[in-house]
Amino acid sequence: MPKTRKTLVFLHGHGVDASIWDDLDNLLNQDYRIIRPDLSLQSSCHTMEEYADELFRMLQNAIIEKCILIGHSMGGYISLAFAAKYPGMLEGFGLFHSTAYADTPEKKEQRTRMAELLRTQSTADFIRLTGGNMFSPAFKKAHTARVSDHIARFGKLPAEALAVGAEAMRERADTTEVLRQLPFPVLMIIGLDDQIIPFDKALELAAYPARCYPFVLSNAGHLGMIEQPDASASLIRWYVDYGKEQ
Numbered sequence: 001m002p003k004t005r006k007t008l009v010f011l012h013g014h015g016v017d018a019s020i021w022d023d024l025d026n027l028l029n030q031d032y033r034i035i036r037p038d039l040s041l042q043s044s045c046h047t048m049e050e051y052a053d054e055l056f057r058m059l060q061n062a063i064i065e066k067c068i069l070i071g072h073s074m075g076g077y078i079s080l081a082f083a084a085k086y087p088g089m090l091e092g093f094g095l096f097h098s099t100a101y102a103d104t105p106e107k108k109e110q111r112t113r114m115a116e117l118l119r120t121q122s123t124a125d126f127i128r129l130t131g132g133n134m135f136s137p138a139f140k141k142a143h144t145a146r147v148s149d150h151i152a153r154f155g156k157l158p159a160e161a162l163a164v165g166a167e168a169m170r171e172r173a174d175t176t177e178v179l180r181q182l183p184f185p186v187l188m189i190i191g192l193d194d195q196i197i198p199f200d201k202a203l204e205l206a207a208y209p210a211r212c213y214p215f216v217l218s219n220a221g222h223l224g225m226i227e228q229p230d231a232s233a234s235l236i237r238w239y240v241d242y243g244k245e246q
Contacts, residue, residue: 005031005032005033006032006033006068006091006092006240007032007033007035007064007066007067007068008028008032008033008034008035008067008068008070008236008240009035009036009037009059009064009067009068009069009070010024010025010034010035010036010070010072010075011037011039011055011069011070011071011072011075011076011078011079012036012038012039012040012072012073012075013071013072013073013074013075013076013097013098013222014073014074014162014165014166014169015126015127015130015131015134015154015157015162016040016134016154016223017038017040017154017157018036018037018038018040019153020072020223020225020226021034021036021225023225023226023229023233024225024229024232024233024236027229027230027233028233028236028237031237032240035059035062035064035067037055037058037059039051039054039055039075039078040157040158040161041157041158041161042054042161042164042165043158043160043161043164044164045164045168046164046167046168047081047168047171047172048077048078048080048081048168048169048172049081049085050168051078051081051168052078052079052081052082052084052085052086053085055078055082056082056085056086056089059089064089065089066089066090066091067089067090067091067092068090068091068092068093068094068239068240069082069083069090069092069093069094070093070094070095070096070187070236071094071095071096071098072096072097072098072225073096073097073098073196073197073222074098074165074169075096075098076095076096076097076098076099076100077098077099077169077172077175079093079095079098080100080175080178080179081172081175083178083182084175084178087182087183090182090184091184092184092185092187092239092240093182093184093186093187094186094187094188094189094236094239095186095187095188095189095205096189096224096225096232097189097190097191097194097196097197097202097222097223097224098197098202099197099201099202099205100174100175100176100178100179100205100208101174101176101201101205102172102173102174103169103170103172107170108170111166111167111169111170112166112167112170114126114130114162114163114166115163115164115166115167115170117129118159118160118162118163118166119159119160119163122155122159123154123155123156123157123158123159123162124155124156126155126159126162127151127154127155127157128151128155131147131150131151131154131155132147132151133195133196133221133222134150134195134196134221134222134223135147135150135221135222135223135226135227136191136193136194136195136219136220136221136227137193137221138193138219139219139220139221139227146226176205176208179205179208179209180208180209180210182209182210184211185209185211185212185213185239185243186209186211186212186213187213187215187235187236187239187243188202188205188206188212188213188214188215189215189217189224189232189235190202190203190214190215190216190217191216191217191220191221191222191223191224191227192216192217192218192219192220193219193220193221194220194221194222195221195222196221196222197222199216202214203216213239213243215235217231217232
């Protein structure tokens, strides 16, 4: 009898869409069922819990009963809210360049400015200012065309959807207790050169789950799935096949 394939749900972060997972999908879809919800056009959700409810509806529509959920950046914040509301749907969990900490006062102010910029100017202006910071300095230098393509592509996302997302991130609560209570090992993928989630704070978070596997991508920024897809896929494959059962 053929072995049932595990379902991996990859949830993208703010300022991008589900296409950031293209490389990982290609590397993993022979062995796992890959689901990539796209929330980049969503402007009716105003809290992480509302985004989690939308994710739940998407997974229900896809007839998914159990999954391994891996969230990138804001997708990680949504994933933590999902874990708190719908723990019975999860059989594994990962944070990919993300955190369970709430925003600092300074970061909250930055989110407010982000939302104002998006509403008074354009997504293109916002992505031109911020998009390059998602990559490590080394990747930006070696792959200028790839970074330019990123800025051009995501500069077309709806400004209001991004503004609402920035405000939802600003208001989210600390969810370290959610991490602490997860009943299975947690995968954490951390970028050593991440300019969005500081390396030391990301590594510190690994102390919260009862069991955690923190892995560092030494030459990656905030988009390790693009900067180092082979290494990222290998880490996820190990976690799904072995790590989450330990």
